Amino acid sequence: MLRNSMQTETQAEEEVTQELKFEPPQSRFVAVPGALMAIDVAASTHPGHVRTNNEDHYLAIRFGRSLENLYTNINPEMLRPDYNLTGYGLLVADGLGGMAGGEIASRMALTKIINLVIDTPDWILGFQDSAKVKIIMERMSERFLKVDETLKQQADHDASLIGMGTTLTTAATLNYDMVIGHIGDSRAYLFRNDTLTQLTKDHTVAQELIDAGIDRTDPATRSMRHVLTAALGSLGSRIQPEVQRIRLQDRDQILLCTDGLTEMVDDQTIASLLKNAGSAAKAVEDLTTVALAAGGADNVTVVLARFGPGENAES
Numbered sequence: 001m002l003r004n005s006m007q008t009e010t011q012a013e014e015e016v017t018q019e020l021k022f023e024p025p026q027s028r029f030v031a032v033p034g035a036l037m038a039i040d041v042a043a044s045t046h047p048g049h050v051r052t053n054n055e056d057h058y059l060a061i062r063f064g065r066s067l068e069n070l071y072t073n074i075n076p077e078m079l080r081p082d083y084n085l086t087g088y089g090l091l092v093a094d095g096l097g098g099m100a101g102g103e104i105a106s107r108m109a110l111t112k113i114i115n116l117v118i119d120t121p122d123w124i125l126g127f128q129d130s131a132k133v134k135i136i137m138e139r140m141s142e143r144f145l146k147v148d149e150t151l152k153q154q155a156d157h158d159a160s161l162i163g164m165g166t167t168l169t170t171a172a173t174l175n176y177d178m179v180i181g182h183i184g185d186s187r188a189y190l191f192r193n194d195t196l197t198q199l200t201k202d203h204t205v206a207q208e209l210i211d212a213g214i215d216r217t218d219p220a221t222r223s224m225r226h227v228l229t230a231a232l233g234s235l236g237s238r239i240q241p242e243v244q245r246i247r248l249q250d251r252d253q254i255l256l257c258t259d260g261l262t263e264m265v266d267d268q269t270i271a272s273l274l275k276n277a278g279s280a281a282k283a284v285e286d287l288t289t290v291a292l293a294a295g296g297a298d299n300v301t302v303v304l305a306r307f308g309p310g311e312n313a314e315s
Contacts (some may be wrong), residue, residue: 012172025284025302038089038307039173040217042280044288048260050159055095055102056258056301059110063087063117065125086126086130087174089117093188093210094167094258098233101164105299106232108154109147109166116143127177127245137243140181144168144232144241164235169256173248173305182242184231187262190246191253196271203230207300250308255278257287260298264291280304 015123025044047054071077093109095102117220120139147168153163167184168305180188182200190197205224210216230239248254253274261270269290277283284302291300 005031006242017256018033019056024282026286038308040280041088041090041304042284043090043301043303044284045301046260046292046296047140048298048300049292051299053100053103054299055064055106056260056299057093057095057103057106057110058301058303059089059091059114060303060305061089061114063089063123065123072269081263085174087125088305089173090171090254090305091193092167092169092186092256092258092301092303094184094260094299094301095164096166097164101161102166102257104154104161105151105164105166108151109168109232112147112150113168113170116146125174127174133148133245136179137245140153140170140172140179140243141241144181144183144239148239152235165228167228167244167258168232171254171256171305173254175305176248178246178254180242180244180246183239184221184228185258186228186258189255189257191255191271191274192249192251194271194275196267196274198267199244199246203242204228227257248307252307253283254305256303258299258301260296260300261287261291261302263298264294264300266295274304280306 006179007241023279025042034307041060043058043060045054045056049183066085067083068306069081072079089111091113093106095104095106098104117148124136124314127133129135151165155164167186168182169186170181172179172181179201182188183203185204186200187198187202190199202225205227206231207226209218209221214221216222228234230236232239253272255274265287270287273286273290274283277286284304287302287304288300
């Protein structure tokens with residue numbers, strides 16, 4: 001059980017209602033020439049109305065490999081004018097540990113995982129080969145383990161950070177393929193054909209009770225919903241990241257969020273807001289606004305990507 005006592009001890013100090021202005025979500029519509037899919041992406045975070053600091057961090061990035069022919073006398077039928085492989089990375093992390101530890105842990109997790117990607121000498125930007133798919137999945141898991149090790153080493157060198165940890169949920173896409181990595185109780189959702197599906201599994205005592213057959217509305221289950229059984233950097237056994245691959249379709253929406261959203265807003269409302277918003281930015285704003293109106297009891301972080309033609313997206 002990893003939500004440690006430091007959080008409990010500081011809860012009284014954090015429960016001070018604040019009037020905090022909601023900043024418009026950062027958003028961008030990207031249609032890369034030659035790419036198979038366009039993406040409308042937006043992201044935002046808010047400390048909420050209770051906590052005095054924001055322990056959430058998020059990141060949305062674009063990566064790729066390209067080649068453009070400038071001049072040649074080769075027959076155009078023998079050589080494409082350009083080659084473009086473009087992918088996207090979406091990441092959210094929710095820190096824990098009280099005081100500054102949680103904020104540091106979630107920030108370190110995102111920066112470390114990006115550094116690990118940059119330091120990889122042979123980027124694999126294709127899912128056609130089953131052997132390469134296996135490597136991609138293994139690398140995702142290995143990077144989570146390295147982040148976990150880095151956070152633990154940092155806590156070993158700084159006693160004030162002992163007990164810090166973070167959730168981490170990531171999604172990396174290349175055209176119609178997506179690989180998701182996950183640990184903790186932040187979530188990844190797929191919204192397809194007006195149906196919202198939770199792709200990740202909460203690593204909490206509550207989820208273990210549900211898996212054992214206890215109803216999710218049972219008081220014992222509800223009381224354990226914030227107690228994590230796995231997180232990066234936290235003391236305990238070696239983590240086992242959850243890694244999976246899915247195939248995207250046109251008009252799919254991928255939502256990554258921290259529990260500051262899911263504890264305040266039910267799945268039916270989330271699905272409705274995703275369906276009715278005219279852009280990723282509007283959906284992120286609506287989701288955050290509803291979470292805050294419901295009490296904003298925790299930091300609220302939302303990252304949303306809409307895939308496909310993108311004619312309804314705002315640039």
